[in-house]
Amino acid sequence: ELKVEQNPLFLSMQEEKNYTIYCNYSTTSDRLYWYRQDPGKSLESLFVLLSNGAVKQEGRLMASLDTKARLSTLHITAAVHDLSATYFCAETGDNNNDMRFGAGTRLTVKP
Amino acid sequence: DTGVSQDPRHKITKRGQNVTFRCDPISEHNRLYWYRQTLGQGPEFLTYFQNEAQLEKSRLLSDRFSAERPKGSFSTLEIQRTEQGDSAMYLCASSFSGQGGEGETQYFGPGTRLLVL
Numbered sequence: 484e485l486k487v488e489q490n491p492l493f494l495s496m497q498e499e500k501n502y503t504i505y506c507n508y509s510t511t512s513d514r515l516y517w518y519r520q521d522p523g524k525s526l527e528s529l530f531v532l533l534s535n536g537a538v539k540q541e542g543r544l545m546a547s548l549d550t551k552a553r554l555s556t557l558h559i560t561a562a563v564h565d566l567s568a569t570y571f572c573a574e575t576g577d578n579n580n581d582m583r584f585g586a587g588t589r590l591t592v593k594p
Numbered sequence: 595d596t597g598v599s600q601d602p603r604h605k606i607t608k609r610g611q612n613v614t615f616r617c618d619p620i621s622e623h624n625r626l627y628w629y630r631q632t633l634g635q636g637p638e639f640l641t642y643f644q645n646e647a648q649l650e651k652s653r654l655l656s657d658r659f660s661a662e663r664p665k666g667s668f669s670t671l672e673i674q675r676t677e678q679g680d681s682a683m684y685l686c687a688s689s690f691s692g693q694g695g696e697g698e699t700q701y702f703g704p705g706t707r708l709l710v711l
Contacts (some may be wrong), residue, residue, distance in 0.1 A: 487636075516699065525685060526702040528636070571636050580650055581627070582687075584636030584701060 489572055489585035496562045496592050504588045506555040506572035515548050515555045516573045516582070524570065530557075562592045598703035600686050606709045607676055609703060614672045615706045619688030626669050628661055629685040633708065637685055643669060644691060676710045683707050 486509040496502055508515070514533050518526040530539045532548035532555060539546050541564065555572055573584040581588045599618045619626045626643050629637035640659070641651045645666040655661075658676075663669040673680055684707075687700040704711050 518702075525704045526687075528701065531699050554598035573636070578663050580627075580642060581652070583639065584638075587634075587636050 484531055487572060487574060487583050487585040489570075489588050492586055492588060494588055494590045496559070496590065497590065498563055498594055499561050501561065502559050504537050504557040504559075504570055504572075504590075506557070506585055508553050508555075508572075508574045508583075509574045510553075510574060511550075512574045512576055514575060517546050517555070517557055518573065518584075520569045520587070522569075529570075535560075549562045559590070562590075564594065566590060566593050567592045598686055598688050598701055600627075600684075600703040600706050603704060604707050604709075606711065608709055608711050609676060609678060611676055612672065612674045613676060613708065614670055615686075616668060617672050617686030617688075617703060618668045619686070620701060621667075623688035623690045623701075624666070625689045625691045625700075626663055627687040627689075628669070628671050629687065631683045631685055631705070632681075640671075666667055672709075676708075678710045681708055681710045 517529040533565040534548040537548045569587045628640040631637040638667040643691040658674045683705045686703045689700045
C-alpha cells in the first residue's frame, strides 16, 4: 500500500527559529511535491523535486529529496508569522498519475 | 489564465439528495483530477481524466459517485443519494501530461465544500 508519512503533524514555532518537516514515502518514485494550504483555502504548489539529491529554495523554505532513503525534508529558516499554514508533501507513485498526500503538518509561528 | 475554477464553492444538501459539482481546468491542461479532503487530513485521490477518458478510479469512488469530462475540457462530479459521510471538501486539479518535469505539477482549484445534513 502506498504510504506518505509526515512528521511532525503539529508544529508550533517561535519567530526567527529554524525547523525541519520530514516526509517519508513508500514507493520508488523519483518525484516529490510540497504544497501549502491556508485555512479554508485550496493547495498552493511550493516545490517539485524531480531527482535524487534535488534541492530547491524559495525565501525561508528549502526542500530536498533523497530517493534512496525515500525521504524529503522541508526546512524552515528564521520563521515568520506569514509561514503559518498546513504543509503537505505528496508523491505520484510509480505510475505518475494519482497523487498521494501525507496527513499534513500544521505549522503555527508565534511572535 | 485564471487558474482552476470550481462551482459551487459551498453546497448544503439533505441526506438522500443528489449534488453535482463542476470544475474548469487551466485551459491547456489535458489532465483533470478529483480529490476529496476531510477536516485535518490530506486530500485523497478519487479519479482522473486524460482528455475525455477516465483512466483511473479510486476504491473511494463508490457507485454513488460518477465523474464525466465530456469534451475534454470541464468536468462534473455527481454524488447520488448523498450520505452524511460525504461531507468534505471536493478539490479539482489539472496538469499537462507530456511536458515532463515541473510541467506535470498539479494545480488545484479552490474546492467545493459539501455539507450533508
